[in-house]
Amino acid sequence: MEKKSIYNWKNNLFGTKSILYCNDAVIGSLESIDWNLDAHVSIHKDKYRFINKGLFNPFTEIRNQNNELIGDIEYNSWKSKATISLINKKYTWSPKNRWMTAWQIEDELGEVVEIKSSSLSNGGKIESCENSELILSISLYLQKRTTLMFSMVALIPLLILILV
Structure with missing residues (x-):
C-alpha cells in the first residue's frame, strides 16, 4: 500500500488566501483577489498561476513561474467534474x-489525491499519494474554486430577493 502524505490548509476570513501546512510547518499558499477565479499558488520554491478563461465553456490555464503553459483544467459543470491535462498526463477531478x-483527483490507475474541506475549521485536509507540488497546487486551487462557485450559486436567491 502506498504511503499518503497529509497536508492541511486554513483560509483567511475572506477566503482570498489559503495557507498550506505539512506537520504544522507552512509549505505554501494560494492567493486570489476577492471573488476572482484566478489564483497564484506557491509551494516550496515552485510557483504556479491559474488563469480562468471562458464563460460558457470554462477552462483554467496552468502556468509555471516562467509564464509557460504547462496544463489546463476543463470543467464539466453538469457532472461536477473536471479534466486536468498536463504535458504528459491526464487526471480527473470529481466528488x-x-x-x-x-473530492478526489484520479489518474488512469486510481485515486492520487483526496481533498476534504471543513467549514468548522475554515480549511481542510489533503491526502496525496503523489509527491508533486503541481498536483498539490491543483488540489488547493480546485478546492478554492469549488468553494467559490458554490458560494456564488448560494447567493443567487439572495440577489434576486434584493433586486425584486
Whole structure:
C-alpha cells in the first residue's frame, strides 16, 4: 500500500488566501483577489498561476513561474467534474461523495489525491499519494474554486430577493 502524505490548509476570513501546512510547518499558499477565479499558488520554491478563461465553456490555464503553459483544467459543470491535462498526463477531478464534502483527483490507475474541506475549521485536509507540488497546487486551487462557485450559486436567491 502506498504511503499518503497529509497536508492541511486554513483560509483567511475572506477566503482570498489559503495557507498550506505539512506537520504544522507552512509549505505554501494560494492567493486570489476577492471573488476572482484566478489564483497564484506557491509551494516550496515552485510557483504556479491559474488563469480562468471562458464563460460558457470554462477552462483554467496552468502556468509555471516562467509564464509557460504547462496544463489546463476543463470543467464539466453538469457532472461536477473536471479534466486536468498536463504535458504528459491526464487526471480527473470529481466528488468523492454525493454531498460533495470530499473530492478526489484520479489518474488512469486510481485515486492520487483526496481533498476534504471543513467549514468548522475554515480549511481542510489533503491526502496525496503523489509527491508533486503541481498536483498539490491543483488540489488547493480546485478546492478554492469549488468553494467559490458554490458560494456564488448560494447567493443567487439572495440577489434576486434584493433586486425584486
